[in-house]
Amino acid sequence: MTEHVNTVKAQRQMLRRKNLVRFRNDWILYAMLAPTLIYFVLFRVLPILNMRLAFYTFKSRTPWVFAGWKYFETIFSSPQFFKILTNTLIISLMKYVLLFPVFVVFAILLNEIRSLRFRKCIQVISYLPHFLSWVVIAGIWIDFLSVDGAVNQIMGWFGVEPVRYMTNKGTIRWVLFFSEMWRSLGWDSIIYFTAILAIDNSLYESAAIDGAGRMAIIRYIILPTLVAPMTTMFILNLGYFLSAGFDQVLNFTNDSVNSVIDILDTYIYRIGLERGQYSLATAMSLLKGLVGCVLVFLTHITSKRLTGTGVW
Amino acid sequence: MKWSKMKKYLTPGQILLYTLMILIMLTMVVPLLNILAKSFSDPAQSMGMSGLEIWPRGFSLLNYQVVFSNNLMVPAIWNSLFITVVGTVLNVALTTTAAYALTRPGLLFKKYIMGFLIAMMLFDPGFVPEYLVIQDFKLMNTPWSVILVTAVNVYYLVICMRYFEAVPVSLYEAATIEGASHLRIYAQIFLPLAKAGVATLCMFYAVARWNEYFRAGIYLTSSSKTTLQVILRQFVVSGDTAAIIGAQNLLNYNEFAKVDYSALKSATIIIAIVPILLLYPIVLRFYTKDLMAGAMKE
Numbered sequence: 001m002t003e004h005v006n007t008v009k010a011q012r013q014m015l016r017r018k019n020l021v022r023f024r025n026d027w028i029l030y031a032m033l034a035p036t037l038i039y040f041v042l043f044r045v046l047p048i049l050n051m052r053l054a055f056y057t058f059k060s061r062t063p064w065v066f067a068g069w070k071y072f073e074t075i076f077s078s079p080q081f082f083k084i085l086t087n088t089l090i091i092s093l094m095k096y097v098l099l100f101p102v103f104v105v106f107a108i109l110l111n112e113i114r115s116l117r118f119r120k121c122i123q124v125i126s127y128l129p130h131f132l133s134w135v136v137i138a139g140i141w142i143d144f145l146s147v148d149g150a151v152n153q154i155m156g157w158f159g160v161e162p163v164r165y166m167t168n169k170g171t172i173r174w175v176l177f178f179s180e181m182w183r184s185l186g187w188d189s190i191i192y193f194t195a196i197l198a199i200d201n202s203l204y205e206s207a208a209i210d211g212a213g214r215m216a217i218i219r220y221i222i223l224p225t226l227v228a229p230m231t232t233m234f235i236l237n238l239g240y241f242l243s244a245g246f247d248q249v250l251n252f253t254n255d256s257v258n259s260v261i262d263i264l265d266t267y268i269y270r271i272g273l274e275r276g277q278y279s280l281a282t283a284m285s286l287l288k289g290l291v292g293c294v295l296v297f298l299t300h301i302t303s304k305r306l307t308g309t310g311v312w
Numbered sequence: 313m314k315w316s317k318m319k320k321y322l323t324p325g326q327i328l329l330y331t332l333m334i335l336i337m338l339t340m341v342v343p344l345l346n347i348l349a350k351s352f353s354d355p356a357q358s359m360g361m362s363g364l365e366i367w368p369r370g371f372s373l374l375n376y377q378v379v380f381s382n383n384l385m386v387p388a389i390w391n392s393l394f395i396t397v398v399g400t401v402l403n404v405a406l407t408t409t410a411a412y413a414l415t416r417p418g419l420l421f422k423k424y425i426m427g428f429l430i431a432m433m434l435f436d437p438g439f440v441p442e443y444l445v446i447q448d449f450k451l452m453n454t455p456w457s458v459i460l461v462t463a464v465n466v467y468y469l470v471i472c473m474r475y476f477e478a479v480p481v482s483l484y485e486a487a488t489i490e491g492a493s494h495l496r497i498y499a500q501i502f503l504p505l506a507k508a509g510v511a512t513l514c515m516f517y518a519v520a521r522w523n524e525y526f527r528a529g530i531y532l533t534s535s536s537k538t539t540l541q542v543i544l545r546q547f548v549v550s551g552d553t554a555a556i557i558g559a560q561n562l563l564n565y566n567e568f569a570k571v572d573y574s575a576l577k578s579a580t581i582i583i584a585i586v587p588i589l590l591l592y593p594i595v596l597r598f599y600t601k602d603l604m605a606g607a608m609k610e
Contacts, residue, residue: 026416026419026420026494028493028494028495029412029413029416029419029494030413032409032410032412032413032494032495032498033409033410033413033414033425035405035406035409035410036406036407036409036410036463036464036469037425037428039406039460039463039464040428040429040432040464042445042449042460043442043445043460043461043463044432044437045432046445046448047437047438047441047442047444047445048435048437048441050437050440050441050442050444050445051437051438051441053440053441053444109329109332109333110333112325112326112329113329113330113333114326118330118333121337122333122336122337124596125337125340125341126336126337126340127595127596128340128592129340131519131523131588131591131592131595132523132585132588133522133523133524133525133541133584134523134525135523135525135541135544135545135548135549135584136523136544136548136581136584136585138548138549139544139548139549139577139580139581140343140344140347140581141343142548142549143343143346143347143363143574143577143578144343144363146363148360148362148363149363150342150343150346150362150363150364151363153362153363153364154364182339182340185336214325239434243436247526250526251545251549268438268439268440269439272438272439272440272443273439273440273443273530278440278444281438281439281440282438282440282441284438285436285437285438285439285440285441286438288436288438289435289436289437289438292434292435292436293434293435296434
């Protein structure tokens with residue numbers, strides 16, 4: 001028994017020595033990694049350490065003063081917080097649950113286009129909005145949706161009265177929905193489209209022999225292939241669930257509609273950086289970050305158990 | 313195309329599909345062309361231009377003249393270009409070197425390093441903690457704040473690792489046996505062989521840099537350091553007309569009172585889009601080549 005322990009020890013020692021040699025030979029690799037790691041320590045780890053501000057009151061010159069759970073109590077006792085949380089969840093549900101299948105459908109439809117040239121043309125055009133900043137998109141859409149803009153003009157042909165979509169509480173969330181769709185339709189469907197292209201030809205051939213129509217092929221060959229990428233995307237989206245697209249909302253919001261699309265991040269930005277309530281904002285970021293991580297882990301584990309595919 | 317081939321396409325389903333796709337494309341193309349047309353229109357005529365018109369009414373460069381005569385605009389464009397170029401070089405240098413190291417077989421602690429990076433990707437510290445760090449490092453109101461704070465994107469790093477994994481292992485082994493150093497293998501084998509991937513990476517980073525408006529708006533506090541997207545946002549989203557014309561110009565030139573703000577907005581948006589359109593062919597060339605190769609197999 002002791003002999004066995006000794007050999008294990010010796011083996012471990014040898015491994016350690018071998019590792020040391022390897023480390024010495026490959027030091028340049030670590031030098032290549034170092035800038036990236038230093039970056040993350042300086043600009044990611046240090047901010048994370050700064051998050052202890054959630055439990056302190058900020059002082060710019062003197063050390064921060066310990067405040068305990070004070071700021072969390074403030075958050076949970078304010079009715080505005082729950083309103084903002086509801087807004088965030090509604091907008092995320094629209095974007096990540098309601099909108100999500102649209103990208104899958106678009107990929108399937110794109111695959112049904114037989115002319116390769118036309119297909120490429122659609123791809124070139126539909127990927128483009130993804131590369132525009134939300135500032136530019138907001139600029140375009142404000143014009144697009146104004147009283148004499150293109151949308152109201154077309155609705156006018158059908159006898160619909162002009163609507164001020166951007167300043168109407170009933171429509172603004174749908175503006176977010178459709179502008180997100182406009183921006184991501186092409187790009188977010190790429191992952192599904194590549195999955196469809198990877199399907200083995202022999203599957204289609206045997207389906208054709210069995211006399212399957214296009215619908216049957218989509219139902220029994222294409223959709224099952226898309227389950228794996230859909231799961232991955234869904235879990236990744238859950239990581240954004242409490243963010244709900246900050247850049248978009250910040251650029252589409254205005255005083256008339258802010259109460260229905262004010263989300264966690266816009267609120268954190270406003271109280272933290274505009275009103276200087278650093279601790280309160282940090283407390284909220286901390287809650288948001290923790291819940292976000294838990295969401296991703298939970299879905300990852302569930303999905304791994306159910307379908308065998310997770311994110312990592 | 314031969315008629316017999318055409319007939320195959322003309323099933324009701326295909327016609328419906330093509331109509332739908334054309335409509336979708338129109339929603340993407342028409343607003344952009346409309347803005348382009350407005351920006352080149354004669355301001356006297358562009359006032360009542362509809363959102364569906366894609367041809368300029370009259371032709372004039374006055375809108376661009378007004379935009380460029382704002383003395384903040386030209387420095388802002390230079391600032392944006394500086395941040396984009398320097399930032400992208402930094403992004404790509406760090407991402408490719410790290411990806412090279414992380415894809416070498418037998419790298420010690422690889423599991424822990426990847427775990428650390430993924431954790432950094434998942435957990436976002438939020439605006440205030442990051443703002444305090446920028447303040448502590450005395451980076452406020454310098455372009456380096458914006459450049460350094462987004463130096464590596466883990467998601468792109470992972471993508472870059474996939475590109476490097478596709479480089480044949482035999483090449484790497486042969487080079488090692490020949491006694492080539494890691495730096496040389498990285499520069500002379502991996503970068504050239506993963507050229508398409510690295511170009512795509514450049515494009516992604518460059519677009520993100522050019523489109524950065526939020527951090528630039530917070531960290532670059534003086535108007536001489538500001539960037540194009542920040543000015544654009546003030547004007548287009550917040551409706552601050554002085555931001556675009558420049559307060560000085562508003563007082564000096566009476567004729568600018570005649571200018572159509574909507575057309576001015578369009579001109580600014582076009583200026584902000586042009587660099588993206590210049591980069592766009594790169595992504596199409598490299599990114600969609602794989603997709604097209606896949607399509608050809610059918």
